[in-house]
Amino acid sequence: MSDEHLRHLQAIAEAALLAAGKPLSLDQLRDLFPDDERPARQVMEHVMVQLSAACEGRGFELREVASGYRLQIREAYAPWVGRLFEDKPQRYSRALLETLALIAYRQPITRGEIEDIRGVTVSSNIIRTLLEREWVRVVGHRDVPGRPAMYATTRQFLDYFNLKGLDQLPPLSEIRDLEEIGREIEKNMQAEIEFETPDDARDDADSQTLH
Template structure:
């Protein structure tokens, strides 16, 4: 058995000690400019199929529990916190339209949102303030975070499902039915006016 590559060992040590996912450049700063991409690929292959995996999300790397082993770490008495329908809708709007303002979210949803909804999403670490829109009143902009991507298993926002994917999964059926109902009601009103 040959001795492990010292660069691979060093990259493994840096990632293991990191409290946040790291880019290859950030890892390289700890290792005096050594090229780390080959070492990352080697580590990813070495950890594949084990209880811990080396995962790349966007440009950042980190170790995580293998998804099929996660059930071993869950606490049975811990009750998962449910996200309200308003929270789910708000998160989806931010993910698909970021950066976006509260007023834009309300315009898309057709109803106002409470500050509590945004607070819950920020506490979960899924959204963050992303500056201010340069219009009168300078409203706060909201965007998703790397934690949002990691929680939902996405490498980037490009991995969000498209309209066709959502429709194929049946997730837009209630929306489509609502639009069909509105169209038929509009047709009835037009025919009533003709009489």
């Protein structure tokens, strides 16, 4: 395959990723081509390596996350890009981050188990928000009285927090407490979405007694 053809495939992949505005897998990129022109997976993998190299020194990068590949602004330039938006996003509440961290590290886990560890009641609004954002999902029910739902993280969680897999989370041995886990997860955010409700604020205040 000629270098010119590889550059052509690279340009198509770049255009598709810019237009999609979301991660695309290798198969999704290959499906852009007719059957008789579809590049092999190995060829497409090579194209993505080339595209990644072409992004060096630029304001954006090619990043592989759980759902595939995406083009995104480099973290170093976020302060400048953020000035394009009038609304200043709020940080996630400490209570939500702690709940999400426990689900990520202890999954599958029930709401009652989260409450036992945190020492406070988990706001229903926090669970609802995590489910609505599709960061967590119900993966079954614990075989105990009441059959409580068990929660685990999703592919969307990995995508949003810029992770390819759960093995990219900071090792628990390097983290002292839930608050630090929340901060480590927050470092991987692609954007901060406004989230703060009276229920979360109250739950957050309660959690201050844990530390």
